[in-house]
Amino acid sequence: MIEYQRYIDAVDVWITERPHAVVIAFLLLTAIFAVGFTNISAESGTSQFTEDTPAQDAFDEVNQRFTPPFEETNGSTRLVQSGSNVLTKDELLAMLEAQQRLKERERFRVVSTSSVARIVAQTLDPSATTLDAQIRTLEGATSTAIERAIRTAIAGSGFTDLLSEDFNRQSASASATIGTVEHDVPRGVSQSAGTSGSDPLMDIQTNAQSVVTSVDSDIRVFGSGIVSAEFTNIIFDSLIIVVPAVALLILAFLVFAYRDPIDLLLGLLSLVMAVIWTFGFTGLAGLRFTQMLIAVPPLLLAVGIDFGIHTINRYREERIEGTAIAESMRRTTDQLLVAFFIVTGTTVVGFAANGISDLGPIRQFGLVAAVGIVFTFLIFGIFLPAAKVGADRLRIRFGIPEFGRRPLGSEGSLLGRMLTIGVVVARRAPSALLAVTLLVSVGAGFYATGVDTSFSQDDFLPPEDPPDYIGGLPEPFAPDSYSVTDTTNFLDERFATTQDGSVTIYVDGRLHKDSALESIQRANQDPPPSLTPVDREVDAESILTVIRDYADQSAEFARLIERNDADGDGVPDDNLRDIYDALLDSPYRGQALRYITEDYRCTQVVYSTASDASQDEITRDARTFVDRYRLPAIATGQTIVLQAVSDTILESAIQSLLTALVVTVLFLVLAYYVIEGQPSLGIVNLAPIVVSVALLAGSMRLFGIPFNALTATILSITVGLGVDYSAHFVHRFTDEYTEHTPLYTALENTVRGTGGALTGSMLTTTTGIGVLILAITPILGQFGLVVALSVFFAYLTSILITPSAIVVWDHLCD
Missing domain, CATH: 1.20.1640.10 (Multidrug efflux transporter AcrB transmembrane domain)
Known part of the structure; x- marks a missing residue:
């Protein structure tokens, strides 16, 4: 002692x-x-939990490398619209009016918008490129003309992705759609797997809700700022x-x-x-x-x-x-x-x-x-x-008298007798x-x-249905109304994929090697179930996507591809440096830099995930999937990080x-x-x-x-x-x-x-x-x-x- x-x-x-x-x-x-x-x-x-994790580090590197240095408009807001049929004339106009009201106010720093309503309006009148013109186009169109325009737009890329899974092609109807609004905010916003209170989109999106609510339609604002x-x-x-x-x-x-x-x-x-x-x-x-x-x-x-x-x-x-x-x-x-x-x-x-x-x-x-x-x-x-x-x-x-001199559990007390059981x-x-x-x-x-x-x-986050006692609390105890959980559940139920429904494979190696693009193509041929959205083939976006898009627009580039495609599968396997050089000298340079770096050392391949796949299944499949790549690769993305x-x-x-x-x-x-x-x-x-x-x-x-x-x-x-x-x-x-x-x-x-x-x-x-x-x-x-x-x-x-x-x-x- x-x-x-x-x-x-x-x-x-x-x-x-x-x-x-x-x-x-x-x-x-x-x-x-x-x-x-x-x-x-x-x-x-x-x-705060994802910082310094290998998956988050890879995710950060992907966002840093594949965001063009001149791009500042990466702050995105989603307008989630629901109703009995969001493809009616009135509902399409409501979406355009909501986007127009946001664009008119400088504090929202709107630089671009997209929606099904805009696609339909431009299908009716290709010269209607502004929101004002598109609103006038829809106002002057008949319901029959709008239905024909919708059926025409269905064949275009990305139209159905903005509609809920219950979209009916025959009746041209859907119960929900998503519009987007891009804001001019500092680059890098909303790029991490988590969200923190310092998100500069918070002020924009919280104030945007009151503007959107003024439109006569069920449209809610959703984005990282609302979550923050x-x-x-x-x-x-x-x-x-x-x-x-x-x-x-x-x-x-x-x-x-x-x-x-x-x-x-x-x-x-x-x-x-x-x-x-x-x-x-x-x-x-x-x-x-x-x-x-x-x-x-x-x-x-x-x-x-x-x-x-x-x-x-x-x-x-x-x-x-x-x-x-x-x-x-x-x-x-x-x-x-x-x-x-x-x-x-x-x-x-x-x-x-x-x-x-x-x-x-x-x-x-x-x-x-x-x-x-x-x-x-x-x-x-x-x-x-x-x-x-x-x-x-x-x-x-x-x-001053003492009021409680007797200790708890003293001998003879009921508590004292109960305590002796042991x-x-x-x-x-x-x-x-x-x-x-x-x-x-x-x-x-x-x-x-x-x-x-x-x-x-x-x-x-609070549950979708907060306890009953919350609603009966008086001020100042009454909390704010919360919508994030309700909105995320709504998106999960109505849409096959959302902005978080993806996995990124980050590849770091010699991409100018003849086999580089072929290895990406072979990996895509038999993806695991969780990387294949329901009722669809594998949905992968990569540098191959940009190469094919430019080849469809440029006969000269298409001939370059054909000359360097030994097996005729549409994927070049010779002189890849020349292919990349031509692509970066084209109008498709901006799109290409989203998937490949200028030194041709790194690339990303983005896969959409099945909506019914669990976080664990997606992560397990993605990590196994990475082994198919011949070049060094790592799986990342929000799901992987979490x-x-x-x-x-x-x-x-x-x-x-x-x-x-x-x-x-x-x-x-x-x-x-x-x-x-x-x-x-x-x-x-x-x-x-x-x-x-x-x-x-x-x-x-x-x-x-x-x-x-x-x-x-x-x-x-x-x-x-x-x-x-x-x-x-x-x-x-x-x-x-x-x-x-x-x-x-x-x-x-x-x-x-x-x-x-x-x-x-x-x-x-x-x-x-x-x-x-x-x-x-x-x-x-x-x-x-x-x-x-x-x-x-x-x-x-x-x-x-x-x-x-x-x-x-x-x-x-x-």
Whole structure:
């Protein structure tokens, strides 16, 4: 054992003899950290998770290489129109009028538009090239003429792609269509697989909706700017709803736990300080506030509430025996600072284990949460005891009565009798209980292997049908109306492919080799099912597409192709450099540079994907498909990037859990060796945590909760939070178990002494964090549920299993 008491004694001097100095120092630090709030900036969306992934790096390189340097109009807005038949005269006119109204307003920076309505109008009058002219053309056309124009336009390229799958050629009808509007915005917008709140299209598209709504038709605006706006709004709307609910529930349970207004005030002040310190640090460190960090305050509350209740409860145990204020607090801190240190160390390990994740937001979450727990330890381990000493001395001086002197779970109370159930079982059949627990844990762990893994922007967006309580909330709690999920579901249902329904094969090699284009052609001959849209042949766009288009327009270029096509399949296999040179010297240069670089080293091939194919199927098929290319190639695109993140999430969850378990075991063994000279107590301390992790993982599958960006952190967090409960139990037992106190008496004293505080902490934390299920975004609701389950399982296993584990440990040590 190492002598550590002198350090605690030094802290005790400040707490009991200079409490006002401690309080003032902590309040000054709080003011300093509060300044950091002004530096906090928000980051939302999925792009934060995709940064630095190989698939995203390839996707970024594709966008950089194949966007011509002179092109600035890559900001696109989709106008999604629906109705009984969007090909009627009135509906076609409505689309043109919506596009015209957007073009007339300079702030929308419209440079071009396209739609079925424009194609039909130009089919009626080829000279009608402007929106004004096309509107006049349609206004003067009869319904019969418009139907004939539609049937003529069907033969053209791309017409049916803009119509829903229920398009009927005979009746010239469809229930939905998509028009596009291109904006002059900085190049590179909307090119990443994710979307963040910095998207410059946000202002354009959010304001465009009100303009489009003025048209007498069901047309909605959709694009990355709309998604970005909802990503940003959902953070604040969720906080506005959840924070008051959390505060009310926690307040209610803290009133029950403290039963004294002054103690309640001190406890709440300490909780607020922990949050201010943590997010003040976040701002001072220049870290962005992301959706994942919304989960940090509940975790701080979980640990802070536990620390606060234990401090006040343990202090009351001494005071009710008639011990003086200073001595009561000395005895309290002598015991709890050690327990708090163990809890803090293991909890920090649990959070910090997320630092090994390959995903930046998860690493940042682990860092901020770990730092927050250290702050919580300092505030509740030093500030709260000092404030309590100072408050009680002032209470005596001014004659203010105490309202809640009796500790929770005291002998004779109903709670005290219920808490001894674990001790009763430990007296009769401790080994049997541990054997059953082992079987249940193994079964739950095996069942948990079927937990799904997911990652998509839908995790961060509100559901299509928000809960009923959302609609009844008054201002300022009433959230904005959300449309992204509804629109994306509508697009998935009505259209075979959308803008995200594609996979890009990025090829980097000597494209002027004679076999280069032939290898691309051969790869396209037998694509996997997921890269073949339903009822269509493979839909691939590549440099071959541009070569064929130009050959159809230029007889001279067609002859060049023919001279260099040895096998007559329409794909040149000789003198490819001459083919590329001629193409880049033609009017098709701009189109060619979308698929090949000027040094003829890199190319992209874009494949449309089947609408019913899953993200996993598309990724798996695309990665296998890449092997057909003779030149070095990599599969990328939004679907590939998101699936890569999904795979990383599962890996991170497993790696973080194993890291947390291993490091926690080492920490506990070392801590109990240093503190008690009994390293094996560290194993006893960990036993209920392993059970908690297994039960939680099995519950996630039972309740259909997947491993996503936020819940992937929960297994390692469960280790940290779970040790919180078992460490208090085991450490209190070591204090009670002396030469003069028998084993079972020590267990009963432990259960009554610390079990009441654990119960109060569990009830407050599970209900407070469980309120996250009210959050509008699904990922927060799921996280709230799994954290609440984690705390409940940690409490249950500590009360029921730890006594039996201690009994078995004691028998083995004899």
